[in-house]
Amino acid sequence: MDQVEIFKALSNKTRLQILNWLKEPAENFPEQLNPDFENIGVCVGQIQMKAGLSQSTISEYLSILQRANLVTATRVGQWTYYKRSEEGIKMLNQIIGTAL
Amino acid sequence: MDQVEIFKALSNKTRLQILNWLKEPAENFPEQLNPDFENIGVCVGQIQMKAGLSQSTISEYLSILQRANLVTATRVGQWTYYKRSEEGIKMLNQIIGTAL
DNA sequence: AAGATATATCGACTTTTCCCGATATACCAA
DNA sequence: TTGGTATATCGGGAAAAGTCGATATATCTT
Known part of the structure; x- marks a missing residue:
């Protein structure tokens, strides 16, 4: 794993926020439908809505x-x-x- | 201090190397003249030579x-x-x- | 004061990142 | 199979970062 890639992934305000939000999914994503999201995570659409950027941008950020x-x-x-x-x-x- | 700025500073191979080299100045910069460099640090020219990039680039990297x-x-x-x-x-x- | 040396800053060019809208793909439901 | 919804990918324009050579500034030596 390339260290530079890790730091690049962290070099963006929105991506840092996403990482933070995912620390407390229940608090940060109250509209999430799946009741098991504490274990499985949060879906892209919820993250996108909260971040306020386009769907494609958030999808790319998540893959980064x-x-x-x-x-x-x-x-x-x-x-x-x-x-x-x-x-x-x-x-x-x-x-x-x-x-x- | 902005977290993003910190991670951006770390998002570059040469800058990570510099940080690493400065962990062991005596080993990594044997040509350094100033005998007190363990306390005071390493001068720009030595770092530039070791990194193999231009003087202006290294000067900017160090200020980042x-x-x-x-x-x-x-x-x-x-x-x-x-x-x-x-x-x-x-x-x-x-x-x-x-x-x- | 003049020349030499070390570092910083400037201007320019190239590459990468940031975002978007449009389109493709995958899955679900009727 | 036909829509509908969620996500991924593609193509592109604007902004930022990478990097250089040239020049400016600061300091030292003589």
């Missing part, structure tokens, strides 16, 4: 976060649910502790 | 790192010595632990 291993995606029917990857974020801490 | 509080600068005569700001890097760990 995914490529950096900061979130994981689960497809269920027509929805894709995204949640934080705590392992990936832990690895980032290690990078900063050692490589940096 | 400085604006992000990742290094500090000390002017001594005609030289500017840069060293890691361990406090700034510690703060980055906090950001990742809390804000992220």
Whole structure:
């Protein structure tokens, strides 16, 4: 995994917000329909509405976060649910502790 | 301090390398003349030579790192010595632990 | 004061990132 | 199979970052 790619993924206000929102899905996405979203994550449409950017932009941002291993995606029917990857974020801490 | 600016500063291979080199100045900059460089840092010219990019580029990169509080600068005569700001890097760990 | 050296800043060009709207794809429901 | 909905991908225009050479500034030496 390229460290630069991780930091690039974090170099954007909206992407940092998304990562933050996903820490507390229940509070930040009260309109989410799927009752299991604490485990599975939040769908793209909810994140898009909250972020206030276009659907295509948010979809791309989420895949940038995914490529950096900061979130994981689960497809269920027509929805894709995204949640934080705590392992990936832990690895980032290690990078900063050692490589940096 | 803007988190995005910190991550942007880290989103570049050369700037990450510089930060790394400055962890071990004695090993990475054996040609440094100033014998006190462990405390004061390494001068721009040494960093430029090692990085292999132009003088202007490295000068700008160092000021980007400085604006992000990742290094500090000390002017001594005609030289500017840069060293890691361990406090700034510690703060980055906090950001990742809390804000992220 | 004049020349030499180290660093910073400026102007320009190229590449990348930020976003969007439009379109494609995948899935669901009737 | 025909719509309808959710997400992904594509193409593009504007803004930012990467990088350079040239020039400016600061300092030192003589």
